Amino acid sequence: MTRLLDGGATASPAGVVPAGGPPSAGDQAERDRRYRLIRSAMADQGLDALVAFAPGWRRENVRYLTDAPVRGSVALVLLPAAGEPVAFSVRRADAAAIIAGGWVTDAGVLELPEAAALTSRLADLAPKRVGVAHGELLPVVLADALRSAVPTAEIVSATALMDDVRLTKSTWEIARMRRSATVCEAGWRAFVDVLEPGLPEYRIVAEVESELKRLGAEDNFMLIASGGDEVRGMTPPGRRLLEDGDMVRTELTPQMDGYWLQICRSAVVGEPSDGQRRSFDLFNEAVDAGVSVVRPGVTAHEVAVAQNDVFRRHGYGEYCTSQYTRVRGHGHGLHLDETPIIEGNETVLPEGAVFIIHPNTFTPLAGYHVLGDPVVVTKTGAEILIGTERKLFSTSEERAS
Amino acid sequence: MKRGLVVLDHAEIPEDERAGRVAALQRRLPADGVDVALVYGDVYRSDDVGYLTNLCIYWNEGIVAVPATGDPVFLTKLSPRVHTWMRRTSNVEDLRSGKSFGPLVKELLAGREPGVVGLVEGRLWPATIVADLTAALPGWELRPLGGLVREQRLVPSEHELALLRDGAALMARATAQVTPPGPATAWVSAAERELRGGGYAEVLVDTATTRDGVASIEITGQYRYGWLRAARVVAGTDGPAWASALDTALRAAIGAARDGAPETDLSAAARPALAGLPDGSVHDVAWTNQADLATNGDFERHAGDMRLALGAVGAITIDVALPDGGRAVVADTVLVGEESAECLTKG
Numbered sequence: 001m002t003r004l005l006d007g008g009a010t011a012s013p014a015g016v017v018p019a020g021g022p023p024s025a026g027d028q029a030e031r032d033r034r035y036r037l038i039r040s041a042m043a044d045q046g047l048d049a050l051v052a053f054a055p056g057w058r059r060e061n062v063r064y065l066t067d068a069p070v071r072g073s074v075a076l077v078l079l080p081a082a083g084e085p086v087a088f089s090v091r092r093a094d095a096a097a098i099i100a101g102g103w104v105t106d107a108g109v110l111e112l113p114e115a116a117a118l119t120s121r122l123a124d125l126a127p128k129r130v131g132v133a134h135g136e137l138l139p140v141v142l143a144d145a146l147r148s149a150v151p152t153a154e155i156v157s158a159t160a161l162m163d164d165v166r167l168t169k170s171t172w173e174i175a176r177m178r179r180s181a182t183v184c185e186a187g188w189r190a191f192v193d194v195l196e197p198g199l200p201e202y203r204i205v206a207e208v209e210s211e212l213k214r215l216g217a218e219d220n221f222m223l224i225a226s227g228g229d230e231v232r233g234m235t236p237p238g239r240r241l242l243e244d245g246d247m248v249r250t251e252l253t254p255q256m257d258g259y260w261l262q263i264c265r266s267a268v269v270g271e272p273s274d275g276q277r278r279s280f281d282l283f284n285e286a287v288d289a290g291v292s293v294v295r296p297g298v299t300a301h302e303v304a305v306a307q308n309d310v311f312r313r314h315g316y317g318e319y320c321t322s323q324y325t326r327v328r329g330h331g332h333g334l335h336l337d338e339t340p341i342i343e344g345n346e347t348v349l350p351e352g353a354v355f356i357i358h359p360n361t362f363t364p365l366a367g368y369h370v371l372g373d374p375v376v377v378t379k380t381g382a383e384i385l386i387g388t389e390r391k392l393f394s395t396s397e398e399r400a401s
Numbered sequence: 402m403k404r405g406l407v408v409l410d411h412a413e414i415p416e417d418e419r420a421g422r423v424a425a426l427q428r429r430l431p432a433d434g435v436d437v438a439l440v441y442g443d444v445y446r447s448d449d450v451g452y453l454t455n456l457c458i459y460w461n462e463g464i465v466a467v468p469a470t471g472d473p474v475f476l477t478k479l480s481p482r483v484h485t486w487m488r489r490t491s492n493v494e495d496l497r498s499g500k501s502f503g504p505l506v507k508e509l510l511a512g513r514e515p516g517v518v519g520l521v522e523g524r525l526w527p528a529t530i531v532a533d534l535t536a537a538l539p540g541w542e543l544r545p546l547g548g549l550v551r552e553q554r555l556v557p558s559e560h561e562l563a564l565l566r567d568g569a570a571l572m573a574r575a576t577a578q579v580t581p582p583g584p585a586t587a588w589v590s591a592a593e594r595e596l597r598g599g600g601y602a603e604v605l606v607d608t609a610t611t612r613d614g615v616a617s618i619e620i621t622g623q624y625r626y627g628w629l630r631a632a633r634v635v636a637g638t639d640g641p642a643w644a645s646a647l648d649t650a651l652r653a654a655i656g657a658a659r660d661g662a663p664e665t666d667l668s669a670a671a672r673p674a675l676a677g678l679p680d681g682s683v684h685d686v687a688w689t690n691q692a693d694l695a696t697n698g699d700f701e702r703h704a705g706d707m708r709l710a711l712g713a714v715g716a717i718t719i720d721v722a723l724p725d726g727g728r729a730v731v732a733d734t735v736l737v738g739e740e741s742a743e744c745l746t747k748g
Contacts (some may be wrong), residue, residue, distance in 0.1 A: 073696040090702075092722060138529075139526060140526055236405065312431060
């Protein structure tokens with residue numbers, strides 16, 4: 001039954017029943033696949049119920065369970081080991097969007113601080129063991145409410161459980177990520193097209209954002225850096241004006257239909273210097289090396305080692321350390337920064353895992369350089385998901401062509 | 402996500418005003434018996450941190466430690482590699498990075514006699530971080546505090562208001578481009594170009610449609626550390642009458658926004674114009690102080706009786722849920738005056 005619960009908030013009277021309609025057969029199959037996987041993992045861990053918590057900056061698990069975009073500061077889904085899930089948000093529009101999506105047909109407004117709509121449903125289940133995905137981020141007020149609702153239950157983290165389930169993307173998901181890839185390519189094209197001396201960094205971002213949103217992107221995560229050899233990392237944009245000879249770097253990560261995908265490229269304003277060309281060659285070789293080792297069962301560690309070995313071979317190994325860089329890539333999906341591709345991370349990457357290979361770091365050759373392609377693990381290796389040429393872009397070459 | 406212009410400009414906010422923000426917080430701490438106040442922020446909700454430090458937590462989490470006397474310190478999970486950028490954009494000089502906050506705070510307080518650590522808006526802190534700090538600080542009392550920094554932000558200073566007016570002018574230009582026929586993605590695209598191109602740090606856009614062809618666009622954005630909102634409906638010349646009545650209702654609500662007015666006055670003023678909404682519709686008329694717009698006031702909505710304060714800036718939003726599942730929204734950001742409000746975002 002489709003219904004909209006209401007927590008009793010005076011600002012959110014009950015009775016709104018959005019017209020959503022049932023999901024398509026394909027969507028239904030995808031939802032069933034997800035719930036089956038999660039419930040299997042719950043059974044392995046002895047969980048009677050799972051609570052997926054979405055604070056404003058980590059909504060991937062609620063999206064995974066509902067396929068609906070939510071915007072509230074707090075949203076949750078309660079998935080019992082058996083029976084239908086129920087969703088909550090502090091915003092009425094979220095509850096309506098969830099119901100309209102058709103995956104979860106029981107959704108309501110959560111009134112803080114009591115969160116009574118959630119806690120009463122959880123208490124009704126009388127669980128012995130509850131897993132909370134992103135429980136690490138639960139605010140005190142909600143953590144206390146959950147504990148009070150099920151005082152004798154064991155409450156454990158289910159963050160890793162959900163991370164593991166989401167790691168392997170289905171055909172359904174990869175189809176969505178291919179749309180993200182198309183938008184990545186267009187975003188990079190907009191980035192290159194706007195570069196010219198005298199343009200402030202933040203105006204570049206404005207043009208890229210405008211293009212991404214024109215194409216329907218829900219959101220975008222983007223860092224930028226411009227300048228020469230002195231650039232040590234990526235940040236939000238400033239007022240710095242581009243100069244001839246600058247290398248302008250970006251990590252550009254649009255979100256389409258929930259799915260994030262990243263492209264990393266660098267472009268030179270004017271003609272590239274010898275150092276910039278040598279830097280590109282080094283990073284390109286590292287990306288190639290990372291791609292070359294991808295196969296079902298490869299570990300994140302092995303993909304990182306393949307990239308770092310290129311730097312070591314050329315005498316730049318020290319620039320693969322945390323003093324200069326963070327990771328050699330990371331997973332993609334409903335969160336933009338899933339499992340890190342870094343030495344020491346033994347996470348196995350199965351067929352269907354999607355991640356970016358980017359050896360981004362500083363070297364003395366040309367300062368911080370970013371270059372990377374997102375890939376999906378296939379039966380035989382890696383498929384690069386974007387069609388953007390991997391080269392050192394330069395405005396002089398682009399304008400000439 | 403926050404990826405627009407981040408800048409520290411002393412011509413916009415003088416250095417002594419920034420120092421005064423920290424000093425104002427410090428003056429309140431002795432009354433609560435607090436030795437050090439900690440202010441938490443993450444990429445989604447970090448305006449208290451931004452207010453005190455001008456730091457943009459564009460990713461991950463951070464804590465500003467404000468001792469009862471002395472300079473503030475910023476503790477973050479972001480890498481030391483971005484400290485250079487942070488120093489360029491912040492009035493805080495002492496920046497410390499680590500993988501978790503317990504060891505960072507422990508190191509910060511090393512050598513001090515145990516006392517009281519106040520957690521500003523402690524009820525909203527991640528419980529695990531509170532547990533981490535508790536374990537790291539034996540002998541110290543961790544005491545949850547109210548929204549001490551938020552309270553400072555509720556009525557903008559003269560300089561802050563000037564920035565809000567600059568941001569409002571950009572917002573007015575963005576919404577002026579919301580014209581038929583759309584599509585909504587074209588409006589969103591134009592808003593991004595106008596606002597981020599004008600220096601907005603964050604732009605959040607929500608669009609909605611109804612079955613009878615009424616489209617809405619709600620734009621909420623952050624200009625420096627102030628927030629603004631405007632929302633418009635586009636119904637076309639043959640659109641339903643209720644759509645045009647929404648703007649009438651919004652103007653009426655704005656007209657009722659004056660010093661000391663309860664939020665219910667805004668609803669009462671808007672109600673006559675909303676009488677023509679389709680049967681079964683549900684509407685909210687909400688005031689959200691700009692200090693709370695990052696979260697749409699989600700954490701303050703149920704705080705009880707709320708009265709508008711002279712000089713406060715906030716969004717008045719009329720949000721309509723139609724019985725068929727559609728949604729329509731109108732909004733503007735206003736400055737509360739003694740007898741009336743000034744609409745800032747209507748060009």
